[in-house]
Amino acid sequence: MTETSFMTEFPGVSEEAWRALVDKALKGAKFDDALVSQTHDGLAIKPLYTRQDETVPDPAGLPGRAPFARGFRQIVDQPAWDIRQLHASGNPAEANKQILADLEGGATSVTLRLAAPEQNGITIASDADLARTLEGVYLEFIRIALEPGADFVSAAQHLMALWTKRDLANDAASGSFGADPLGSLARAGGLPMSLDQALEQAVALARTTSGTYPLVTALLADGRPYHDGGASEAMELACLAATLVAYLRAAERGGLGPSDALHQIGFALAVDADQFLSIAKLRAARSLINRIAKVSGAQDALPGLRLQAQTSARMMTRRDPQVNLLRTTTAAAAAALGGADSITVLPFTWAMGATDPFAQRIARNIQLILQEESSLGRVLDSSGGSWYVETLTRQLAEKAWELFQRIEAEGGMAQALAKGSVQAMIREIAQARQRAVDTAEEELIGVTAFPQLTDGQPSVEPRPLPESLDDPAVTVEPVPLRRPAEPFERLRDAADAFAEKTGARPQVFLANLGKPSEFSGPARYAANLFACGGIEAASGDGASTAKAAAKAFKSSGARIACLCSSDDVYASLGADTAQALAKAGAGYIYLAGRPGDLRKTLKAAGVEEFVHKGCDMVAALKKAQDVLGLARN
Secondary structure (H helix, E strand, O other), X not given: OOOOOOOOOOOOOOHHHHHHHHHHHHOOOOHHHHHOEEOOOOOEEOOOOOHHHOOOOOOOOOOOOOOOXXXXXXXXXXXXXXXXXXXXXXXXXXXXXXXXXXXXXXXXXXXXEEOEOOEOOEOOOOHHHHHHHOOOOOOOOOEEEEEOOOOHHHHHHHHHHHHHHOOXXXXXXXXXXXXXXXXXXXXXXXXXXXXHHHHHHHHHHHHHHHHHOOOEEEEEEEOHXXXXXXXXXXXXXXXXXXXXXXXXXXXXXXXXXXXXHHHOEEEEEEEOOOHHHHHHHHHHHHHHHHHHHHHHOOHHHHHHOXXXXXXXXXXXXXXXXXXXXXXXXXXXXXXXXXXXXXXXXXXXXXXOOOOOHHHHHHHHHHHHHHHHHOOOOOOOXXXXXXXXXXXXXXHHHHHHXXXXXXXXXXXXXXXXHHHOHHHHHHHHHHHHHHHHHHOOOOOOEOOOEOOOOOOOOOXXXXXXXXXXXXXOOEEOOOOOOOOOOHHHHHHXXXXXXXXXXXXXXXXXXEEEEOOHHHHHHHHHXXXXXXXXXXXXXXXXXXXXXXXXXXXXXXXXXXXXXXXXXXXXXXXXXXXXXXXXXXXXXXXXXXXXXXXXXXXXXXXXXXXXXXEXXXXXXHHHHHHHHHHHOOOOO
């Protein structure tokens, strides 16, 4: 048979030729500034990747083989991943109704988050409580994963007692006891026992499980507490790797060899709306686990490991929560394409409080559509071979290893948490992320971009406050959940309270000057900005004189104003209009734009703040609310 190449008739195009055309289109703008973005780990995201980006041919190998970036499996299982629903509230009877509805609706496994210090969850105080929670659940078919907090021993004993009561064979029991002393310490800020005692208990549980339940893991190396606190992708991976090493060392001290210990450890990561970074993170996680297993002499345990993905809690918003459906769908698709063994989609009302049956149904249906209708699980690692994804995977793994080594240099994960160095690194990244959101460098749809003042919020029961950790034996600085949307949500809450109290929304008058072509862009920006703080914009029609603008302001009933127009109009009308607005009673005057050399003149005329893309939106909105007399919590 003669081979035919269909590319020979098409001339090749070099990257240099492409760059020449790009530079021409950029008209003098710098390539890196215009087209190359940076992740929070400082990794460059280029607009184009080619074969030259491969450091070695076929860097990820084959699915089911080292370095395992392409997955721990060699064949496509049916179903491709566990559709795992999270249950984290209510008493056992209420939780049981939700669990049965989920399983009847297509879920294939269940996570039970149990009530614990600093953790909301289902209250399980006895074997009977867990039996009631899982009444009617066919445990021989359903994998049960626990998130027990620090009291993982009692939780595991309750589940083992239930398996025994149901006469379930040991090799049929399937699940995870979720013992994660380091993650519990980081999330809650303390433990009721010393960390050494907690690790000894976790290893003892692993020894019991290893000899008794072949389909059960005792420990969990979990990156989600650090992700929720604001960690970058590489930092989350570094914490996962450092936790794994800490548990392998503790297991060795407790008489459990590396291979047996690795069999007893599950892994969990968060996935968010940045689809490609999430895909690369899951792939990089497996390569890091492989690297640690290779050094530990535990590579034979790798094919049986399970990697759980959960949609990010920190990306969820209370405002315009329906947009969370889009975020979680994107994140779940990334988890599937990244090769997660189980996926949990948080309900779209998660940030608001306890979830209802509708939100639970939509969460599992997102996965069912991805699995059954979109067929995302029919190909192992469908992103493998993509120069972009392979490069990003390699970069993330390298950066994560560097951060992991920094944690190890501190003495390991326990010492790094005790010293606060992990918390400091995460806090620095979280603050940078918050600044990016506050200045509109990164947008949150429905919160900082296109906010709806009448957003039709669903009615959701608030979650009760979790019990506090009394008299802890060990404490560290906790890693709290940091949602970038929170500062804006507090502003919106204050505006809603004001509207409920007064019967009218707080207002800003947009003093539009000149023709629509001159003021429409700045006016749209200003209206969006103030809506982010729950402040309604009353717009002028386009005044041609300062007197007309002041008259329109007076008629609007607003107490603050924002000039909106072009720099040319600001030069001719800006100062006079600012003075006229001040005389008409404007308590505070903004100007939309960057007027350059006019700034000093406009400030002298009464403009007190300039708002534009890149300004601190939260600070500007707080000032507006203070002037308007809004009270914030």
